[in-house]
Amino acid sequence: MYGTAVHPQFAIKANGSENALKVTRDDGENRQAILHIEVEDDRVEKHLQRAHQKVAARVNIPGFRKGKAPRQIVEQFVGREYLLEEAMETLVQEAVNVAGEESDIEVTHTPPRVNVVEREPIVKIDATVALPPVATLSDYKKLKFDDELEEVTDNQIEEQLTQIQESQATWAPVTRAAKLGDQLTITSKGVVDGKEFATVDDGEYLAEAGSEYPAPGYAEQLKGMKEGDSKEFDIELPADFPNEDFAGKTATFSVSVADVKKKELPKLTN
Numbered sequence: 001m002y003g004t005a006v007h008p009q010f011a012i013k014a015n016g017s018e019n020a021l022k023v024t025r026d027d028g029e030n031r032q033a034i035l036h037i038e039v040e041d042d043r044v045e046k047h048l049q050r051a052h053q054k055v056a057a058r059v060n061i062p063g064f065r066k067g068k069a070p071r072q073i074v075e076q077f078v079g080r081e082y083l084l085e086e087a088m089e090t091l092v093q094e095a096v097n098v099a100g101e102e103s104d105i106e107v108t109h110t111p112p113r114v115n116v117v118e119r120e121p122i123v124k125i126d127a128t129v130a131l132p133p134v135a136t137l138s139d140y141k142k143l144k145f146d147d148e149l150e151e152v153t154d155n156q157i158e159e160q161l162t163q164i165q166e167s168q169a170t171w172a173p174v175t176r177a178a179k180l181g182d183q184l185t186i187t188s189k190g191v192v193d194g195k196e197f198a199t200v201d202d203g204e205y206l207a208e209a210g211s212e213y214p215a216p217g218y219a220e221q222l223k224g225m226k227e228g229d230s231k232e233f234d235i236e237l238p239a240d241f242p243n244e245d246f247a248g249k250t251a252t253f254s255v256s257v258a259d260v261k262k263k264e265l266p267k268l269t270n
Helices: 042-059 073-078 080-102 154-167 218-222
Strands: 005-012 023-030 032-041 113-118 122-128 168-173 183-192 195-204 228-236 250-265
Touching: 023 080, 032 080, 042 073, 042 080, 073 080, 080 113, 080 122, 195 250, 218 228, 218 250
Parallel strands: none
Antiparallel strands: 005 023, 023 032, 032 122, 113 122, 168 250, 183 195, 183 250, 228 250
C-alpha cells in the first residue's frame, strides 16, 4: 500500500522534556507521509487526569460530591478502559498536532487520517498526512484524452445530501413515546449488588439501537417512555463488561424521563 522509504526515528522534545513523543516516518504513495507516534507517559497521564475531572463531574459516586471523588475511586467506579477512552478524545488530536508541527512536514489543509494502533501499555498512533502535490509540466499540448466521465448515480447524490442533512440536524421536543434514535433527558441510577454505577442526573441520552452504554440493552428499555414517565428494569451484564466488579451480574436500573426530543433534518431546497 505504501512505499518503503523510512526515515530514521527521532524524538520530539515537547517543552524541552527528554520524555517526549517518539515518531518515525514512512513515505507512502501519492504524496503521503505516515507518522508512527508513540505517546510519552507524562502526556498520557495529563490527559487521564483531565478525563478524571470530566468524568468525576458528571457521575454520582456514593460518599462523594460530584467532581470531588479521587482519581483511584473514579477509575474503580467506571473502569480504566472508560477513563482511557475519555482521555483519548483530547490526547490523540494533541499528539498528532505536535508530531506534525515538530517533524517539519509541509502539510496541506486535508486533515490527517488517524488510527489508534495500541492503547496500553504504550499509546501508539498512526497518522497519514497528505503532502502538497508536486507538479511537473510536460508537453501537454500533445496530450489526448479518451476517458469518459464517470456517471454519478442518484444513490450517490442521495447519500451526499443525507450526510449534509445529518450534519445540520436539530433536536425538537415531542410529546409522543420515545423511539430509538431519539434524545431523552433522563435521571438514571444503576445498582449492582447494592453498589451504584452509571448514575446520571438530568442528563442527555441518545437512545441508539445497539448502544452498549451504560449497558447492552439499556437504550432499548427506554423505547416507549414519555415525558414524565418512570420505570425500573433489570439487565444481565455480559461476562466481558468493562468493569470487572460488575461483569456477569444483574444490574437494576431506575429511570425517569424529563423530556423526549426527535431529530429534525433540514429540508432540501434548491
